[in-house]
Amino acid sequence: MIPPRFHYHAPATLDAALSLLNDYGPEARVLAGGQSLIPLMKLQLAAPAHIVDINRIPGLDAITEENGTLHIGSLTREAALEASETVRAGYAILHDTAAVIADPLVRNMATVGGNLAHGDPANDHPATMVALGAQVVARSAAGERVIPVADFFEGPLATALGPGEILTGIQVPQPPAGSGGAYLKLERKVGDYATAGVAVFLTVNDGVCQQAGIGLTNAGPVPVKAASAENFLAGQRLTEETIREAARLAAQEAQPSADLRGSADYKRDMVRVLTGRAIRQALERVG
Amino acid sequence: MTMRTPPEIGGMGHSVPRKEDPRFLQGKGNYVDDVKLPGMLHLDIVRSPLAHARITSINAEKALAIPGVLAVITGKDLEQYNLAWMPTLMSDLQMVLPVDTVKFDGQEVAAVLATDRYTAADGVSAVEVEYEPLEPVVNPFRALEADSPIVREDKEEKTNHIWHWEAGDRSSTDRAFSRSAVTVKEDIYIPRIHVSSIETCGCVAQWDAVQEKLTVWMTTQAPHAIRTVIALVAGHLGLAEHKIRVISPDIGGGFGGKVPVYPGYVLAIAASFLTGHPVKWVEDRMENLMADSFARDYHIAAEVAARQDGTMEALRIKTVADHGYTDAACNPSQFPAGLFHICTGSYDFKDAFVEVDGVYTNKPPGGIAYRCSFRVTEAVYAVERMADIVAHQLNIDPAEFRMKNFVKPESFPYRSVLGWEYDSGDYQGALERAMEIIDYPALRREQAERRDRGELMGIGISSFTEIVGAGPSRHFDILGIKMFDSADIRIHPTGKAIARFGTKSQGQGHETTYAQIIAEELGIPASDITVEEGDTDTAPYGLGTYASRSTPTAGAAAAVASRKILDKARTIASYLLDVSEEDLEWEPGKFSVRGAPDRARTIQEIAFAAYTDHPLGMEAGLEAHSSYDPPNLTYPFGSYICAVDIDKGTGEVKIRRFVAVDDCGNVINPMIVEGQVHGGLTMGLAPALLEEMVYDENGNNLTGTFMDYLLPTAVETPVWETDRTVTPSPHHPLGAKGIGESATVGAPAAIANAVVDALWHLGVRNIDIPITSAKVWQALRDAGVDE
Numbered sequence A: 001m002i003p004p005r006f007h008y009h010a011p012a013t014l015d016a017a018l019s020l021l022n023d024y025g026p027e028a029r030v031l032a033g034g035q036s037l038i039p040l041m042k043l044q045l046a047a048p049a050h051i052v053d054i055n056r057i058p059g060l061d062a063i064t065e066e067n068g069t070l071h072i073g074s075l076t077r078e079a080a081l082e083a084s085e086t087v088r089a090g091y092a093i094l095h096d097t098a099a100v101i102a103d104p105l106v107r108n109m110a111t112v113g114g115n116l117a118h119g120d121p122a123n124d125h126p127a128t129m130v131a132l133g134a135q136v137v138a139r140s141a142a143g144e145r146v147i148p149v150a151d152f153f154e155g156p157l158a159t160a161l162g163p164g165e166i167l168t169g170i171q172v173p174q175p176p177a178g179s180g181g182a183y184l185k186l187e188r189k190v191g192d193y194a195t196a197g198v199a200v201f202l203t204v205n206d207g208v209c210q211q212a213g214i215g216l217t218n219a220g221p222v223p224v225k226a227a228s229a230e231n232f233l234a235g236q237r238l239t240e241e242t243i244r245e246a247a248r249l250a251a252q253e254a255q256p257s258a259d260l261r262g263s264a265d266y267k268r269d270m271v272r273v274l275t276g277r278a279i280r281q282a283l284e285r286v287g
Numbered sequence B: 001m002t003m004r005t006p007p008e009i010g011g012m013g014h015s016v017p018r019k020e021d022p023r024f025l026q027g028k029g030n031y032v033d034d035v036k037l038p039g040m041l042h043l044d045i046v047r048s049p050l051a052h053a054r055i056t057s058i059n060a061e062k063a064l065a066i067p068g069v070l071a072v073i074t075g076k077d078l079e080q081y082n083l084a085w086m087p088t089l090m091s092d093l094q095m096v097l098p099v100d101t102v103k104f105d106g107q108e109v110a111a112v113l114a115t116d117r118y119t120a121a122d123g124v125s126a127v128e129v130e131y132e133p134l135e136p137v138v139n140p141f142r143a144l145e146a147d148s149p150i151v152r153e154d155k156e157e158k159t160n161h162i163w164h165w166e167a168g169d170r171s172s173t174d175r176a177f178s179r180s181a182v183t184v185k186e187d188i189y190i191p192r193i194h195v196s197s198i199e200t201c202g203c204v205a206q207w208d209a210v211q212e213k214l215t216v217w218m219t220t221q222a223p224h225a226i227r228t229v230i231a232l233v234a235g236h237l238g239l240a241e242h243k244i245r246v247i248s249p250d251i252g253g254g255f256g257g258k259v260p261v262y263p264g265y266v267l268a269i270a271a272s273f274l275t276g277h278p279v280k281w282v283e284d285r286m287e288n289l290m291a292d293s294f295a296r297d298y299h300i301a302a303e304v305a306a307r308q309d310g311t312m313e314a315l316r317i318k319t320v321a322d323h324g325y326t327d328a329a330c331n332p333s334q335f336p337a338g339l340f341h342i343c344t345g346s347y348d349f350k351d352a353f354v355e356v357d358g359v360y361t362n363k364p365p366g367g368i369a370y371r372c373s374f375r376v377t378e379a380v381y382a383v384e385r386m387a388d389i390v391a392h393q394l395n396i397d398p399a400e401f402r403m404k405n406f407v408k409p410e411s412f413p414y415r416s417v418l419g420w421e422y423d424s425g426d427y428q429g430a431l432e433r434a435m436e437i438i439d440y441p442a443l444r445r446e447q448a449e450r451r452d453r454g455e456l457m458g459i460g461i462s463s464f465t466e467i468v469g470a471g472p473s474r475h476f477d478i479l480g481i482k483m484f485d486s487a488d489i490r491i492h493p494t495g496k497a498i499a500r501f502g503t504k505s506q507g508q509g510h511e512t513t514y515a516q517i518i519a520e521e522l523g524i525p526a527s528d529i530t531v532e533e534g535d536t537d538t539a540p541y542g543l544g545t546y547a548s549r550s551t552p553t554a555g556a557a558a559a560v561a562s563r564k565i566l567d568k569a570r571t572i573a574s575y576l577l578d579v580s581e582e583d584l585e586w587e588p589g590k591f592s593v594r595g596a597p598d599r600a601r602t603i604q605e606i607a608f609a610a611y612t613d614h615p616l617g618m619e620a621g622l623e624a625h626s627s628y629d630p631p632n633l634t635y636p637f638g639s640y641i642c643a644v645d646i647d648k649g650t651g652e653v654k655i656r657r658f659v660a661v662d663d664c665g666n667v668i669n670p671m672i673v674e675g676q677v678h679g680g681l682t683m684g685l686a687p688a689l690l691e692e693m694v695y696d697e698n699g700n701n702l703t704g705t706f707m708d709y710l711l712p713t714a715v716e717t718p719v720w721e722t723d724r725t726v727t728p729s730p731h732h733p734l735g736a737k738g739i740g741e742s743a744t745v746g747a748p749a750a751i752a753n754a755v756v757d758a759l760w761h762l763g764v765r766n767i768d769i770p771i772t773s774a775k776v777w778q779a780l781r782d783a784g785v786d787e
């Protein structure tokens, strides 16, 4: 299908982009990789009058590690995240995630910032960022603010970003010693959104879980933070029994809806199965 | 296979690189959407959001106010020209545009004509249509109930039942069942799927008012038949067949979906006729998925009667066929259910009875042969699933079971109880070869060991028999036109050649394989032969390419026409060499005098002489025509073995190995055959595990994009291990059979059989395709299995 008419802007600086967003308010939409926005426009589910293309703004696509934090520029392509040595070496869970998003063609365009800003609970990064306790950096004409990922998602395709704001980067705390993570996704085929996806990030000391972060993909109207499973695991020795119990608790927190991928029962059970497997894999990766 | 020609000539058996590939690989193909003409207008279509509704008003005012929108065409407009409805190939009626009611979600409602593609789309969004919803008929069984709403109020008889068709002897089959020791019954649904070719459908229509000639570039597998259909449908408007030229340029996949006439074609032609401008219509992917012909959708109840020792005796099949709102299948006229009565498959059933009832529902029309020769996939799937179920029920190994029931090599030509005469086969040989490649005994041992450890692994076999090459004129016609196909070969003075055919390649590689056939027969290098198809002004009449018919019909015509040329060449050679024809010996490319091999004339020299120095009284030139009426169909076959592993936690099915042994008789180009098999296997995998057109209870299509209608990628596709046996067709001039569709037909059952084999001990008898993880998960949890 063909989208309705729109005006296209390609500012060369962040300030120019912010001022355009300021001028056009809710009429304007940021265009990053376009892999979610353009399909929506083609399906005529979104019809913004103004498109503000941020791809020409320099400096938004860096991956750097600084002061105990990994900074991921919002325009970082999924392909770049997947290829990053820093990410592969220190953030296996992020590498896992990038590698299962869509397909290589989409990953060459899609951005990490867009993956979060789109606010789609079916996207894979939100769950991972929830498990990692990441923060989102947003800029507007008025200045910069930092939003914890746990507070970022407000509803299906709705986030804490205001119309005048651009997400500029994501901050991920550097994993402490004795930590490990994994992201597992069940999909019908490559390029599909998750039937269920589970991100687990654990800090373990001597077989005892100190802290656990668990995020669920496509398991409700927003990315789900499986708090009861996280709380249960904290302080527990990780055994087959406790892992199974955590998986059961995570499944209880999932509120999936039935679609062509399967029934709600099936998806909830997949959260259980994947949570168990992700905990075991995270544990194997604890350094 | 021994080859008669050296590689420089490149006759049968050589893997000659495809002549068409350089242009395709360089992006230099010429598809319909590449056709751009001066003054060309663009057509886009307003579609119904409801499956069944009365149109209360169509308001085009806002659309017509958009600069560049020239016209909005409705069914009422077409009605004035008696064009609102058109006949289908199955003698039903299909709407070009509706006059009062819409019958499926996505149906054409109005057409917008504009100066460019984008404006046309804006126009479509601006047309306001009001609907009064009617109760939709979605389930074909519901459609057959007495109080069901009627889909086709336009028809005299108020019923959703279209036709009943049957084959075989009902009473002898019933008797066989009543005296049989073992009877097995299973309901098997083969869901609605879609061919989803890379290129969607479209056309460019150009009416030349001065020459009074219509030229249409069209994505069609059957250009000649389409020309005749246009002449028949629009004859009353003054379109005579000699004033119609259909050009089928490069085609990005057909698979049966480009045989029918779609409303968009008629609209573009009508719009060009009315405006005097060329008009382009090319549908997008969603339109293609939602409105173009579907395939399959057979609800099959199958029963087998067998002896305790595993001998299958009788087969009884009752099927409800969901045709959507009209029967727009493209079967030969005499076969409303296609060649479904090939359903006795590779087995020597003594009794069989099969019946099919066609039903209307509020879904798009179709029932086309998706890469199979008219309902053969449905037939093969049913019998191959049943063979496995019976084998498992009797606790007999499925391979051993098949060996026991196969039609034996010495029984060919074999007359099946449902009336087909199988030309040749060695079913046992193909299965033995497949078992050898996959090491079947070792796999079975491994399966047993794994099962002891609680792991789920399955092995599935499909030993299919195909029926292709429609077809002999005594049974096969489309709209009365006999299903021959033809070749025109012309040898130029310098010994190069052009050959034209009534078929139309959509990826099959005809430009290469037909040249190889002529190279084989005449010894002219394949590289010296140009092959053309698809232009009705230049190519000879033929019924087109589908149902694996090109090699059996037009390929045979190429051989027959070549032999006519060779006869004339022999006469010229005898004149040139001054010996009698009996004293000449032929080897590909050359006549020589028996006993004096130095005295010879090459085919190129003879061609030159045909124009410069031919015998007195002989007509000049070297050319021939053949319209080949095949004496019988050809019956390719094969055995596929698939091994799967199942994840007990998620229900995921992973294909570990897939061995495909095919037999298509003598092979023209092994590389192309292998390519056809690879593509076909992937198109067999797709419906087995992924593809299904899904409708909700209101008849809304839930699978209108590739995010929901799932096609496999390289990741989902296993490594195909292919091999061949060669059992020539006794009646085809080259001993060849079709190969384009064997794999699509044979593969789904092998995969489904493997999955059920992994789960049989848990009490699972059948899982309908597509076998999704969700369905397997359900079966596992029902059986109390978890990881």
Ligand SMILES: Cc1cc2nc3c(=O)[nH]c(=O)nc-3n(C[C@H](O)[C@H](O)[C@H](O)COP(=O)(O)OP(=O)(O)OC[C@H]3O[C@@H](n4cnc5c(N)ncnc54)[C@H](O)[C@@H]3O)c2cc1C
Pocket: A029, A030, A031, A032, A033, A034, A035, A036, A037, A038, A039, A074, A075, A100, A101, A102, A103, A106, A109, A110, A111, A112, A113, A114, A115, A116, A117, A118, A119, A122, A123, A124, A125, A161, A165, A166, A167, A168, A191, A192, A193, A194
């Ligand atoms: C075929 C296909 C399969 C896919 N499969 C998956 C999958 O399996 N998993 C998955 O996670 N994703 C998947 N996606 C989505 C893909 O990852 C998207 O690209 C991603 O969700 C959005 O990133 P983008 O850069 O393309 O954003 P865009 O499409 O450009 O924008 C998306 C939304 O975010 C807003 N936005 C983007 N960047 C910013 C910013 N810096 N500041 C403020 N707002 C911004 C836009 O205004 C828009 O509303 C798939 C996409 C396709 C086409």
